[in-house]
Amino acid sequence: MNTPLRLHRLAISGHCHRVELMLSLLGLPYENVEVDLFKKEHKSPRFLALNPLGQVPVLEDGDLVLSDSNAILVYLAQRYAPDAGWLHCDPAAAARQQRWFSLAASLLDEGPATARFGALIGREVTPQSQATGHRLFAMMEAELTQHPFLVGAARSLADISLYSYTSQAPIGGISLADYPHIRAWVARVEALPGFIPLSSALS
Numbered sequence: 001m002n003t004p005l006r007l008h009r010l011a012i013s014g015h016c017h018r019v020e021l022m023l024s025l026l027g028l029p030y031e032n033v034e035v036d037l038f039k040k041e042h043k044s045p046r047f048l049a050l051n052p053l054g055q056v057p058v059l060e061d062g063d064l065v066l067s068d069s070n071a072i073l074v075y076l077a078q079r080y081a082p083d084a085g086w087l088h089c090d091p092a093a094a095a096r097q098q099r100w101f102s103l104a105a106s107l108l109d110e111g112p113a114t115a116r117f118g119a120l121i122g123r124e125v126t127p128q129s130q131a132t133g134h135r136l137f138a139m140m141e142a143e144l145t146q147h148p149f150l151v152g153a154a155r156s157l158a159d160i161s162l163y164s165y166t167s168q169a170p171i172g173g174i175s176l177a178d179y180p181h182i183r184a185w186v187a188r189v190e191a192l193p194g195f196i197p198l199s200s201a202l203s
Contacts, residue, residue, distance in 0.1 A: 004029040006060040008050065010037050012120060014113055014164035015069040016057040017198040022076050022160055025194040026084075070101045073157045086157050096151050100158035107136040112165040115172025120202060125173050133174035137182060140166070144181035148188060155192060163189045164198045171200060 005023065007030050009016035023030045035041050035056050042054045050058045051067040059066045059075075066072050077086035088094045111132030118125045140162070143150055150158040167186050170176060176183050189195065 003062060004031045006031045006033055008033045008035050008047070008056055008058040008060075010035055010056050011199045012117075012202060013056060014116075014168070014198060017164040018069045018160055019057045019059060019072045019076075021164070021196055021198075022073050022157075024196045025160075025192055026076060026080050027194060028076070028080060070104065070157075070161055073160055077157055085154055086160075088151060088156060093151055093156075097156055097158045100150055101161055103136060103139070104161040107132055108162060108165050111136055112169040112172060112174055115174055116165060116168050116200075117172075119172045120200060129172065130174050133169055133172070137166070137169070137174070137176070137179050140185075141179045141181050144185050149185065155189070159185070159189055168198060168200060 005028060007016070007019055007023065009020065009032055011032075011034065020030075020032070035047060037056070041047060042056060047058075048054055050060075050065055053067065055067060057067070057069055057072065059072045061075075061079075066075055074087065077084070088097050111129050111134075115125045115129040115133060117123075118129070140150070147153055149155050150162060163186065166176075166182065167189075176186075190197075
């Protein structure tokens with residue numbers, strides 16, 4: 001690879017961290033381009049030309065521009081590590097992985113992600129977002145009693161998609177104390193070669 005990939009991100013965003021974590025796990029060279037959402041840089045004409053939705057992350061790979069964190073994960077796995085087992089070929093396993101992607105875009109976003117962000121910026125965390133987090137975590141805990149990762153014995157993109165906000169859910173008042181299998185899973189993800197943590201610092 002002659003030109004590093006460019007990741008437009010907000011450092012505290014778990015959506016962006018999914019992509020950065022995947023880049024690191026794959027050992028790919030990349031450049032971070034900081035987008036200050038608090039200064040509305042994601043609404044600038046320059047950024048909207050990359051992603052009309054005005055959302056991070058955005059990944060540039062040469063002339064290719066991609067948005068949506070889970071879509072970027074799929075691209076990176078298929079483009080740069082097609083034989084590494086990040087994506088499942090078995091129909092049932094592939095369907096389970098897609099289900100986790102859907103939950104990452106719904107319950108994870110509405111629950112742990114929203115609660116964490118509210119706590120980080122000093123906004124009141126709602127009981128609803130916390131309850132949504134516990135609803136999701138009950139599902140994850142049940143799954144992880146059966147096998148070490150979300151879709152079976154080996155890590156997959158589902159784990160990368162769910163890890164970031166789950167690991168920092170306590171920041172938003174959603175304790176992991178009652179979920180020993182989730183805590184063990186978090187440790188397994190953090191033990192993967194190339195792991196990098198999610199920042200919780202606003203500056």
